[in-house]
Amino acid sequence: MTPREARDIADSGFAHIAAEPDLVAALLAQSGSDVAGLRAMAVRPEFALFVLDFLLEQDQRVLDFAQAAGLRPERVQMARAVLGGGDPW
Secondary structure, three states, X not given: OOHHHHHHHHHHHHHHHHOOHHHHHHHHHHHOOOHHHHHHHHOOXXXXXXXXXXXXXXXXXXXXXXXXXXOOHHHHHHHHHHHHOOOOO
């Protein structure tokens, strides 16, 4: 997986979150920010890591996102590793 592919997965993850009010509320609570603050954070490179960590925090979140995006759930973890510089497995 390339860093661009990993970033695309994170971007898709954010779009998935944005379409679900409950996920938006949880993401805002976790970020400790409001909508304007979240928008400001979204342009920062580390925001992709935050989104992927948020999705990976709960099995059902990552499974729902992976199904909606047509991905294997492992690809979400791999994207996190690629962007974070860690081992993908």
